[in-house]
Amino acid sequence: MDTLVSPIAEVVRAGLSARKKTLPPWLFYDAAGSALFEQITSLPEYYLSTMERELLMNHASAVMDRCADSRNLDIYELGAGSARKTVHLLRAALARSGATQYHPMDISLDAMEGAVRHLALELPALPVRPEVTDFTRAVPAPGSRFADGRKLMLWLGSSAGNYEPAEAVRILRRVTASMNKGDCLLLGMDLAPEEGGKPMRDLMAAYEDAAGVTALFNKNLFVRLNRELGADFDLDSFEHEARWNAAASCIEMHLVSRREQRVRIDALEEKFHFDSGESVHTENSYKLSTERLKSLLCDAGFPLEIVWTDADHWYGLFLGEKS
Ligand SMILES: C[S@@+](CC[C@H](N)C(=O)[O-])C[C@H]1O[C@@H](n2cnc3c(N)ncnc32)[C@H](O)[C@@H]1O
Numbered sequence: 001m002d003t004l005v006s007p008i009a010e011v012v013r014a015g016l017s018a019r020k021k022t023l024p025p026w027l028f029y030d031a032a033g034s035a036l037f038e039q040i041t042s043l044p045e046y047y048l049s050t051m052e053r054e055l056l057m058n059h060a061s062a063v064m065d066r067c068a069d070s071r072n073l074d075i076y077e078l079g080a081g082s083a084r085k086t087v088h089l090l091r092a093a094l095a096r097s098g099a100t101q102y103h104p105m106d107i108s109l110d111a112m113e114g115a116v117r118h119l120a121l122e123l124p125a126l127p128v129r130p131e132v133t134d135f136t137r138a139v140p141a142p143g144s145r146f147a148d149g150r151k152l153m154l155w156l157g158s159s160a161g162n163y164e165p166a167e168a169v170r171i172l173r174r175v176t177a178s179m180n181k182g183d184c185l186l187l188g189m190d191l192a193p194e195e196g197g198k199p200m201r202d203l204m205a206a207y208e209d210a211a212g213v214t215a216l217f218n219k220n221l222f223v224r225l226n227r228e229l230g231a232d233f234d235l236d237s238f239e240h241e242a243r244w245n246a247a248a249s250c251i252e253m254h255l256v257s258r259r260e261q262r263v264r265i266d267a268l269e270e271k272f273h274f275d276s277g278e279s280v281h282t283e284n285s286y287k288l289s290t291e292r293l294k295s296l297l298c299d300a301g302f303p304l305e306i307v308w309t310d311a312d313h314w315y316g317l318f319l320g321e322k323s
Contacts, residue, residue, distance in 0.1 A: 002070070002231075006264050006267055007134050007231055008027060008228060008229070009195075009229060009267050010022045011023075011027070011281060012027075012225060012229060012265065012266075012268070013268050013270065015280075016265075016280070017272075020281065020287030021219060021272075021274075021279065021280040021281065022196070022280065022281040023281075023282050024126075024281055025109060025162050025282065025283040025284075026107050026136070027133065027221055027224065027246065028217065028218075028220065028221060028227075028282070029106075029108040029110070029111065030069045030109055030110070030220070030225065031108075031110040031222050032275055033108070033217060033220045033221075033224070034066050034082075034108045034110050034111040034114070036213060036216055036217040036220055037081065037085075037217060037310050038081070038082055038084075039213050039215060040118045040209070040213055040217060040307075040318045041084070043140050043209045043211065045202075045205040045206050045207060045210070045212060046206050046207040046251030047315070048157070048206060048207065048313060048315060049085065049122060049157070049192050050156050050157075051233050051234035051310050051314060052085055052156060052157065052188045052240075053085045053088070053236050053309070053319045054316070054318065055090055055308050055309075055316075056085055056086075056088040056156075056188075056317070057189070057312065057314065058308070059308045059317060060088045060089045060091065060092035061092045061095075061208045061321070062306070062308075063089060063092070063152075063186060063317075064089075064092045064095075064096055064182075064185065065185075066305065066306065066319060066321075067074050067150060067184040067186075067319070068093070068096065068098055068149070068150045069096070069098070069154045070096055070097040070098045070141065071098045071148075071149050071150050072094075072098045072100075072148060073098055073099070073100050073101075073146070073149050073152060074100075074103060074139050074145050074148035074150075074151045075089070075093060075100065075101070075102050075103065075104065075150070075152045075154065075229070075249050076089065076103045076151065076152070076154065076155070076293070077102070077103070077104045077105060077152070077153075077154040077155075077177075078105055078135045078154065078155045078159070078171075078175065079105070079106055079107075079155070079156075079157065079159045080105060080111070080112070080115055080130075080154075081108070081111045081115070081157065082108060082111060082114050082115050082118065083104055083115040083118065084118065084166065085156060086102075086104075086125065086154065086156065087118075087119070087122050089125065089186075089229060090123055090126055092104055092238075093282025094123060094125060094126060094263075095109055096155065096312070097172075097261070097283070098149065099111055099146065099149075100126065100127075101126075101128075101129060101130075101144070101145070101146065102119070102126055102127070102128050102129070103130070103131065103140060103318055104120060104128065104130050104131070105130075105131045105132075105133050105135055106115075106130075106131075106132065106133075106142065107132065107133065107135075108132070109132050109135050111129075112130045112132050113221055114127055115128075115130065116130055123142045125168075129144055129226050135171060135175055138172055139174055139175050139177060139178070140175060140178075146274050149286075150182065150183055151179050151180070151183040151184075152183065152184045152186065153172075153175065153176055153184070153185045153186070154185075154186050154188075154189070155172070155185070155186075155187050156186070156188035157188060158187060158188060158190040158267060158285065158315075160172075160187055160296075161190060161285045161286040161288070162283060162284060162286075163191060163283075163286075163287060164286070165286060165288065165292065165296055166258065166282070168300075169296055169300050170294065172185070172300035172301075172302075173301060176300070176301065176302070176322070179322050180321050180322065181323065182322060183321070183322045184230065184302070184305075184319060184320065184321050184322070185297065185300065185302040185318070185319070185320045185322070186317060186318070187293070187318040187320075188221070188299065188315070188316075188317050188318075189250050189291045189293055189315070189316055189318060190285070190287055190314070190315055191287060191288070191289065191290065191293075191309070191313055191314060191315060191316055192249050192287045192288055192289040192292075193249075193287060194289070195290060195313045196309075196312045196314055197312070197315050198312070198313075200244065202285070203244070203251070204242060204244065204251075207242035207253065207288060208242045208287070210238075212240075214240065214242070214253075215237060215240035215308060217239060217254055218240045218255055218282055218283075219235050219238065219255065219256070221282055222235060222238065222255065223235070225265065228267075229265050229266065229267040229268065230265065230266030230267050231264065231265040231266070231267075232263060232265075233263050234259075234261070237257065237259055237261060238255045238256060238257055238258065238280075239255070239258055240253070240254075240255060241253070241254045241255075241256050241279065242254075247279065248286065249286060249288065249289075250283075250284050250285060250286045251284070251285040251287070252285075253281075253282045253283040253284075253285075254279035254280065254281055254282065255279060255280045255282055256277060256278070256279040257274035257275065257276060257278050257279070258276065258278065259276050260273075260274065260275055260276045261273075261274050273277055282286065290307060290309075290313075290316065293316070293318050295316075297318060297320040298320075300314045300320070301322055301323060302319050302320025302321060302322055303320055303323050304318060304319070305319050305321050305322065306310070306318075306319045307319075
Protein backbone atom coordinates (compact mmCIF):
# COMPACT_ATOMS: atom_id res chain seq x y z
CA MET A 1 0.00 0.00 0.00
CA ASP A 2 1.18 3.56 -0.78
CA THR A 3 2.33 5.76 2.07
CA LEU A 4 0.39 9.01 1.92
CA VAL A 5 2.31 12.20 2.70
CA SER A 6 -0.58 14.09 4.27
CA PRO A 7 -3.45 13.18 6.60
CA ILE A 8 -5.83 15.06 4.29
CA ALA A 9 -4.87 13.07 1.18
CA GLU A 10 -7.42 10.24 1.51
CA VAL A 11 -10.25 12.66 2.29
CA VAL A 12 -9.42 14.63 -0.85
CA ARG A 13 -9.15 11.50 -3.00
CA ALA A 14 -12.57 10.28 -1.84
CA GLY A 15 -14.20 13.70 -2.32
CA LEU A 16 -12.86 14.32 -5.81
CA SER A 17 -13.56 10.75 -6.94
CA ALA A 18 -17.25 10.96 -6.02
CA ARG A 19 -19.87 11.31 -8.76
CA LYS A 20 -20.76 14.72 -7.30
CA LYS A 21 -17.40 16.13 -6.23
CA THR A 22 -17.27 17.41 -2.67
CA LEU A 23 -14.71 18.43 -0.04
CA PRO A 24 -15.40 18.68 3.73
CA PRO A 25 -15.64 22.24 5.13
CA TRP A 26 -13.08 21.70 7.90
CA LEU A 27 -10.45 21.73 5.11
CA PHE A 28 -11.01 25.51 4.82
CA TYR A 29 -9.32 26.19 8.12
CA ASP A 30 -5.57 26.27 7.61
CA ALA A 31 -3.79 29.45 8.80
CA ALA A 32 -4.88 31.48 5.74
CA GLY A 33 -8.44 30.10 5.85
CA SER A 34 -8.85 30.99 9.54
CA ALA A 35 -7.57 34.53 8.83
CA LEU A 36 -9.94 34.89 5.85
CA PHE A 37 -12.89 33.69 7.94
CA GLU A 38 -12.01 36.35 10.52
CA GLN A 39 -12.15 38.97 7.73
CA ILE A 40 -15.56 37.63 6.66
CA THR A 41 -16.89 38.22 10.17
CA SER A 42 -16.25 41.97 9.81
CA LEU A 43 -17.82 42.33 6.35
CA PRO A 44 -20.92 44.56 6.28
CA GLU A 45 -22.79 41.79 4.40
CA TYR A 46 -22.02 39.10 6.99
CA TYR A 47 -24.92 39.94 9.32
CA LEU A 48 -24.54 36.58 11.11
CA SER A 49 -21.54 37.73 13.18
CA THR A 50 -22.87 41.25 13.80
CA MET A 51 -26.19 39.91 15.08
CA GLU A 52 -24.70 37.14 17.18
CA ARG A 53 -22.26 39.58 18.79
CA GLU A 54 -25.12 41.89 19.71
CA LEU A 55 -27.22 39.05 21.14
CA LEU A 56 -24.28 37.81 23.20
CA MET A 57 -23.57 41.31 24.52
CA ASN A 58 -27.22 41.82 25.49
CA HIS A 59 -27.88 38.43 27.04
CA ALA A 60 -24.55 37.21 28.45
CA SER A 61 -25.62 37.83 32.07
CA ALA A 62 -28.96 36.07 31.54
CA VAL A 63 -27.12 33.05 30.05
CA MET A 64 -24.87 32.92 33.12
CA ASP A 65 -27.78 33.29 35.58
CA ARG A 66 -29.57 30.41 33.87
CA CYS A 67 -26.57 28.10 33.42
CA ALA A 68 -24.44 28.51 36.49
CA ASP A 69 -25.52 31.30 38.80
CA SER A 70 -22.80 31.35 41.48
CA ARG A 71 -21.51 27.81 40.90
CA ASN A 72 -18.15 26.92 39.37
CA LEU A 73 -18.44 26.70 35.59
CA ASP A 74 -16.52 24.92 32.81
CA ILE A 75 -17.30 26.51 29.43
CA TYR A 76 -16.52 24.39 26.34
CA GLU A 77 -16.72 25.75 22.80
CA LEU A 78 -16.87 23.78 19.54
CA GLY A 79 -15.03 25.51 16.66
CA ALA A 80 -14.18 28.52 18.81
CA GLY A 81 -12.05 30.18 16.11
CA SER A 82 -10.76 33.55 17.34
CA ALA A 83 -13.29 33.49 20.25
CA ARG A 84 -13.77 37.26 19.74
CA LYS A 85 -17.56 37.11 20.33
CA THR A 86 -17.25 34.60 23.15
CA VAL A 87 -15.40 37.25 25.18
CA HIS A 88 -18.79 38.80 26.07
CA LEU A 89 -19.97 35.55 27.66
CA LEU A 90 -16.64 34.92 29.32
CA ARG A 91 -16.61 38.40 30.85
CA ALA A 92 -20.09 37.79 32.30
CA ALA A 93 -18.92 34.41 33.58
CA LEU A 94 -15.97 36.00 35.40
CA ALA A 95 -18.24 38.65 36.94
CA ARG A 96 -20.07 35.97 38.98
CA SER A 97 -18.90 34.69 42.34
CA GLY A 98 -18.24 31.12 41.04
CA ALA A 99 -14.96 30.25 39.30
CA THR A 100 -14.78 29.82 35.49
CA GLN A 101 -12.55 27.80 33.14
CA TYR A 102 -12.73 28.06 29.35
CA HIS A 103 -12.02 25.08 27.04
CA PRO A 104 -12.03 26.24 23.39
CA MET A 105 -11.76 23.49 20.75
CA ASP A 106 -10.82 23.99 17.13
CA ILE A 107 -9.28 22.05 14.27
CA SER A 108 -7.14 25.10 13.42
CA LEU A 109 -3.95 25.48 15.47
CA ASP A 110 -3.55 29.05 14.21
CA ALA A 111 -7.07 30.01 15.31
CA MET A 112 -6.46 28.51 18.76
CA GLU A 113 -3.11 30.30 19.17
CA GLY A 114 -4.77 33.59 18.15
CA ALA A 115 -7.63 33.04 20.60
CA VAL A 116 -5.27 32.28 23.48
CA ARG A 117 -3.19 35.43 22.78
CA HIS A 118 -6.31 37.61 22.54
CA LEU A 119 -7.85 36.20 25.74
CA ALA A 120 -4.61 36.69 27.68
CA LEU A 121 -4.87 40.41 26.89
CA GLU A 122 -8.66 40.80 27.28
CA LEU A 123 -9.31 38.54 30.25
CA PRO A 124 -5.97 37.77 31.96
CA ALA A 125 -7.72 36.23 34.98
CA LEU A 126 -9.44 33.54 32.89
CA PRO A 127 -7.90 30.03 32.86
CA VAL A 128 -7.93 28.91 29.19
CA ARG A 129 -7.38 25.26 28.25
CA PRO A 130 -7.37 25.06 24.45
CA GLU A 131 -7.60 21.83 22.50
CA VAL A 132 -6.70 21.43 18.81
CA THR A 133 -9.02 18.64 17.75
CA ASP A 134 -11.61 17.50 15.20
CA PHE A 135 -14.87 17.55 17.14
CA THR A 136 -16.56 15.28 14.57
CA ARG A 137 -14.33 12.51 15.92
CA ALA A 138 -13.09 13.51 19.37
CA VAL A 139 -14.85 14.39 22.61
CA PRO A 140 -13.58 17.09 24.97
CA ALA A 141 -10.45 15.87 26.77
CA PRO A 142 -11.10 14.85 30.38
CA GLY A 143 -9.23 16.42 33.27
CA SER A 144 -8.78 19.91 34.69
CA ARG A 145 -12.52 20.30 35.17
CA PHE A 146 -14.23 21.51 38.31
CA ALA A 147 -15.44 18.40 40.10
CA ASP A 148 -18.45 20.14 41.64
CA GLY A 149 -19.51 22.69 39.02
CA ARG A 150 -21.74 23.09 36.00
CA LYS A 151 -20.80 22.76 32.33
CA LEU A 152 -21.85 24.93 29.39
CA MET A 153 -21.22 23.80 25.79
CA LEU A 154 -21.16 26.56 23.13
CA TRP A 155 -21.57 26.09 19.38
CA LEU A 156 -21.70 29.60 17.92
CA GLY A 157 -21.37 31.29 14.53
CA SER A 158 -24.17 29.17 13.00
CA SER A 159 -21.48 26.50 12.61
CA ALA A 160 -23.91 23.69 13.53
CA GLY A 161 -25.62 24.68 10.26
CA ASN A 162 -22.59 23.39 8.35
CA TYR A 163 -23.86 19.90 9.13
CA GLU A 164 -26.98 18.14 7.95
CA PRO A 165 -29.29 18.43 11.04
CA ALA A 166 -29.18 14.71 11.95
CA GLU A 167 -25.36 14.84 11.80
CA ALA A 168 -25.30 17.97 14.02
CA VAL A 169 -27.39 16.02 16.57
CA ARG A 170 -24.95 13.06 16.42
CA ILE A 171 -21.98 15.39 17.01
CA LEU A 172 -23.73 17.11 19.91
CA ARG A 173 -24.72 13.83 21.57
CA ARG A 174 -21.13 12.58 21.39
CA VAL A 175 -19.40 15.74 22.64
CA THR A 176 -21.90 16.22 25.48
CA ALA A 177 -22.01 12.56 26.57
CA SER A 178 -20.23 13.30 29.86
CA MET A 179 -22.39 16.33 30.69
CA ASN A 180 -24.89 16.01 33.54
CA LYS A 181 -28.52 16.87 34.12
CA GLY A 182 -28.74 20.64 34.54
CA ASP A 183 -25.71 21.39 32.34
CA CYS A 184 -26.43 23.68 29.37
CA LEU A 185 -25.92 24.04 25.62
CA LEU A 186 -25.96 27.39 23.80
CA LEU A 187 -26.36 27.31 20.00
CA GLY A 188 -26.03 30.47 17.87
CA MET A 189 -27.90 29.93 14.60
CA ASP A 190 -28.88 31.87 11.49
CA LEU A 191 -32.64 31.33 11.06
CA ALA A 192 -34.63 30.17 8.02
CA PRO A 193 -35.45 33.16 5.78
CA GLU A 194 -39.22 32.56 5.99
CA GLU A 195 -39.07 32.84 9.80
CA GLY A 196 -38.75 36.64 9.87
CA GLY A 197 -39.01 37.48 6.20
CA LYS A 198 -35.25 37.88 5.77
CA PRO A 199 -34.86 39.03 2.15
CA MET A 200 -33.06 36.50 -0.09
CA ARG A 201 -30.91 39.41 -1.31
CA ASP A 202 -29.40 39.84 2.18
CA LEU A 203 -29.00 36.11 2.69
CA MET A 204 -27.15 35.63 -0.60
CA ALA A 205 -24.98 38.74 -0.10
CA ALA A 206 -23.60 37.22 3.12
CA TYR A 207 -22.03 34.47 0.95
CA GLU A 208 -21.23 36.59 -2.13
CA ASP A 209 -19.79 39.77 -0.63
CA ALA A 210 -18.86 42.70 -2.83
CA ALA A 211 -15.18 42.67 -1.79
CA GLY A 212 -14.84 38.99 -2.81
CA VAL A 213 -13.47 37.80 0.56
CA THR A 214 -15.80 34.77 0.63
CA ALA A 215 -14.60 33.82 -2.86
CA LEU A 216 -10.99 33.96 -1.61
CA PHE A 217 -11.97 31.89 1.44
CA ASN A 218 -13.61 29.26 -0.78
CA LYS A 219 -10.71 29.15 -3.28
CA ASN A 220 -8.19 28.94 -0.44
CA LEU A 221 -9.17 25.25 -0.34
CA PHE A 222 -7.42 24.73 -3.69
CA VAL A 223 -4.48 26.91 -2.58
CA ARG A 224 -4.14 24.51 0.36
CA LEU A 225 -4.29 21.42 -1.89
CA ASN A 226 -1.70 22.94 -4.23
CA ARG A 227 0.66 23.52 -1.31
CA GLU A 228 0.04 20.44 0.85
CA LEU A 229 -0.63 17.79 -1.81
CA GLY A 230 1.32 19.15 -4.78
CA ALA A 231 -1.88 19.77 -6.79
CA ASP A 232 -1.94 22.05 -9.83
CA PHE A 233 -5.36 23.74 -9.50
CA ASP A 234 -5.45 26.86 -11.69
CA LEU A 235 -7.42 29.22 -9.42
CA ASP A 236 -8.60 31.44 -12.28
CA SER A 237 -10.29 28.53 -14.00
CA PHE A 238 -12.67 27.98 -11.04
CA GLU A 239 -15.43 30.30 -9.90
CA HIS A 240 -16.86 30.78 -6.41
CA GLU A 241 -20.63 30.26 -6.39
CA ALA A 242 -23.23 30.41 -3.59
CA ARG A 243 -26.56 28.65 -4.34
CA TRP A 244 -29.79 28.60 -2.35
CA ASN A 245 -31.16 25.07 -2.06
CA ALA A 246 -34.77 25.87 -1.15
CA ALA A 247 -35.81 22.24 -0.61
CA ALA A 248 -33.11 21.76 2.04
CA SER A 249 -33.24 25.40 3.30
CA CYS A 250 -29.51 25.59 2.81
CA ILE A 251 -26.88 27.81 1.22
CA GLU A 252 -24.42 25.68 -0.74
CA MET A 253 -20.95 26.91 -1.63
CA HIS A 254 -19.34 25.55 -4.78
CA LEU A 255 -16.18 25.96 -6.81
CA VAL A 256 -17.26 25.66 -10.44
CA SER A 257 -14.89 24.75 -13.25
CA ARG A 258 -14.99 27.37 -16.03
CA ARG A 259 -13.71 24.88 -18.62
CA GLU A 260 -13.06 21.19 -19.18
CA GLN A 261 -9.76 20.40 -17.49
CA ARG A 262 -7.65 17.86 -15.64
CA VAL A 263 -6.05 18.59 -12.29
CA ARG A 264 -3.04 16.57 -11.14
CA ILE A 265 -2.47 15.84 -7.46
CA ASP A 266 1.09 14.58 -6.96
CA ALA A 267 0.55 13.18 -3.47
CA LEU A 268 -2.26 10.99 -4.83
CA GLU A 269 -0.44 10.18 -8.12
CA GLU A 270 -3.76 10.84 -9.80
CA LYS A 271 -5.44 13.25 -12.24
CA PHE A 272 -9.02 14.40 -11.73
CA HIS A 273 -11.23 15.36 -14.67
CA PHE A 274 -13.58 18.38 -14.51
CA ASP A 275 -16.25 19.09 -17.13
CA SER A 276 -16.97 22.69 -17.98
CA GLY A 277 -19.55 23.84 -15.37
CA GLU A 278 -18.83 20.90 -13.03
CA SER A 279 -18.59 21.91 -9.38
CA VAL A 280 -16.88 20.88 -6.18
CA HIS A 281 -19.39 21.30 -3.36
CA THR A 282 -17.41 22.80 -0.48
CA GLU A 283 -19.88 23.81 2.24
CA ASN A 284 -23.49 23.72 3.38
CA SER A 285 -25.07 26.32 5.66
CA TYR A 286 -28.48 25.08 6.79
CA LYS A 287 -30.96 27.76 7.85
CA LEU A 288 -33.49 26.14 10.20
CA SER A 289 -36.73 27.42 11.69
CA THR A 290 -37.10 27.93 15.44
CA GLU A 291 -39.39 24.88 15.52
CA ARG A 292 -36.77 22.66 13.85
CA LEU A 293 -34.04 23.96 16.11
CA LYS A 294 -36.23 23.25 19.10
CA SER A 295 -36.57 19.61 18.06
CA LEU A 296 -32.85 19.43 17.17
CA LEU A 297 -31.97 20.53 20.72
CA CYS A 298 -34.42 18.01 22.14
CA ASP A 299 -32.92 15.20 20.04
CA ALA A 300 -29.46 16.21 21.28
CA GLY A 301 -30.71 15.80 24.87
CA PHE A 302 -31.02 19.52 25.71
CA PRO A 303 -34.70 20.57 25.64
CA LEU A 304 -35.03 24.25 24.84
CA GLU A 305 -35.26 26.65 27.78
CA ILE A 306 -34.84 30.13 26.25
CA VAL A 307 -34.48 31.67 22.75
CA TRP A 308 -33.17 35.17 22.16
CA THR A 309 -33.49 36.65 18.68
CA ASP A 310 -33.11 40.06 17.07
CA ALA A 311 -36.34 42.02 16.51
CA ASP A 312 -36.70 40.71 12.94
CA HIS A 313 -35.96 37.03 13.72
CA TRP A 314 -32.94 36.77 11.45
CA TYR A 315 -30.65 35.15 14.03
CA GLY A 316 -31.14 33.29 17.30
CA LEU A 317 -29.36 32.13 20.45
CA PHE A 318 -30.88 28.86 21.68
CA LEU A 319 -30.28 27.73 25.26
CA GLY A 320 -31.10 24.14 26.21
CA GLU A 321 -30.65 22.27 29.51
CA LYS A 322 -29.67 18.62 29.74
CA SER A 323 -32.63 16.52 30.78
C1 LIG B 1 -17.79 29.21 10.86
S1 LIG B 1 -16.31 29.25 11.80
C2 LIG B 1 -16.94 29.93 13.34
C3 LIG B 1 -15.86 30.49 14.22
C4 LIG B 1 -16.39 31.16 15.51
N1 LIG B 1 -17.08 30.19 16.36
C5 LIG B 1 -17.33 32.30 15.17
O1 LIG B 1 -18.51 32.21 15.54
O2 LIG B 1 -16.88 33.29 14.56
C6 LIG B 1 -16.11 27.54 12.18
C7 LIG B 1 -14.95 27.23 13.13
O3 LIG B 1 -15.01 25.83 13.44
C8 LIG B 1 -13.75 25.22 13.23
N2 LIG B 1 -14.03 23.86 12.76
C9 LIG B 1 -14.66 23.50 11.61
N3 LIG B 1 -14.79 22.16 11.54
C10 LIG B 1 -14.22 21.67 12.68
C11 LIG B 1 -14.04 20.36 13.21
N4 LIG B 1 -14.47 19.28 12.54
N5 LIG B 1 -13.44 20.21 14.41
C12 LIG B 1 -12.99 21.32 15.10
N6 LIG B 1 -13.12 22.58 14.66
C13 LIG B 1 -13.74 22.75 13.46
C14 LIG B 1 -13.04 26.09 12.21
O4 LIG B 1 -11.63 25.98 12.29
C15 LIG B 1 -13.58 27.47 12.55
O5 LIG B 1 -12.76 28.12 13.49
